Amino acid sequence: MANRIITLCYRKISDATATKPWEKLVFDDSYTEFKMQAQLFNQEKKYRTFAELQQHAPGAEQLHFLVSAAVIGYIHQLNETIPDILNNLGKHFLRFTQFQFEIINSDLQDKSKHQVGINFYSEPLVWHDTIDNLLLVSDKPATETGEIYTNLFQLQPYLNIHALQHLT
Numbered sequence: 001m002a003n004r005i006i007t008l009c010y011r012k013i014s015d016a017t018a019t020k021p022w023e024k025l026v027f028d029d030s031y032t033e034f035k036m037q038a039q040l041f042n043q044e045k046k047y048r049t050f051a052e053l054q055q056h057a058p059g060a061e062q063l064h065f066l067v068s069a070a071v072i073g074y075i076h077q078l079n080e081t082i083p084d085i086l087n088n089l090g091k092h093f094l095r096f097t098q099f100q101f102e103i104i105n106s107d108l109q110d111k112s113k114h115q116v117g118i119n120f121y122s123e124p125l126v127w128h129d130t131i132d133n134l135l136l137v138s139d140k141p142a143t144e145t146g147e148i149y150t151n152l153f154q155l156q157p158y159l160n161i162h163a164l165q166h167l168t
Contacts (some may be wrong), residue, residue, distance in 0.1 A: 006137070008094065008122040009162035010082050013104070015115040022083070026071050031114040033070035034106050037063055042108075049113075050106040067116075068101035075099055075118065082120045085159065087151040088134070094153075095139075096120040121162060 014027040034050070041047075041057035053060040082094040098121040107113040125137040128150065138150045 003167045004127045005124050005165040005167060006127045006161050007124055007163040008082075009160045010085055010094070010096075010120045010122075011158040011160075012083060012118045012120065013115060013158070014118075016112040022074060022077070026074050026116065026118075027114065029070040029074070030067050030103075030116045031106065031111050033067045034063065034103060034114065035108055037066040038108060040066075048108050050103050064102050067103060071101060071116075071118070075101075082122060085153065085156075087153045093151045095123045097123050124165075126167075 012023075014023045014030070016027065018024045018027045038050075038053060038060075041053050041060045041063070047053050047056060050060075050063070053063065078096075080095050080097070081092045082096050083092075085092070085094045087093045100119040100121075102117050102119070104115040104117050105113055106115070123139060125139055126148075127135060127137050128148075129136040131152070133155045134152050135155065136150055136152050138148045140149065
């Protein structure tokens with residue numbers, strides 16, 4: 001199999017069911033910021049949900065960007081390491097170079113309906129092989145001795161090959 005360069009995208013969703021401290025902080029702070037920022041687009045208090053705001057309030061699509069300010073510090077805490085994705089040794093190995101925050105759903109009167117997603121885009125990786133539901137990848141070229149240091153990891157929900165490039 002020819003080597004290919006891939007970029008992965010992992011979608012991390014935080015909602016009312018969050019159990020890990022980091023996820024809870026993202027959920028709570030993004031909801032608080034959503035309620036505050038939504039006031040700009042809902043001064044007459046006519047709309048209750050994020051979907052209604054997007055449909056009826058001009059400029060409400062800016063809420064993704066405006067609310068992201070509340071979680072940027074938590075994203076920096078990750079030190080450019082994608083959460084939840086572990087190699088077969090149980091270690092975090094996947095680094096991200098970009099991310100995109102989005103509000104999936106929210107309700108100004110019901111916090112339990114608030115849901116946000118963060119898409120993490122990995123650094124480019126060399127995809128060497130697929131073994132069952134595992135990908136064998138490396139992030140650096142071979143050493144002088146010809147060794148290639150690899151990571152083997154399992155495909156899982158919310159992990160996607162975002163971009164693919166064949167090596168010639």
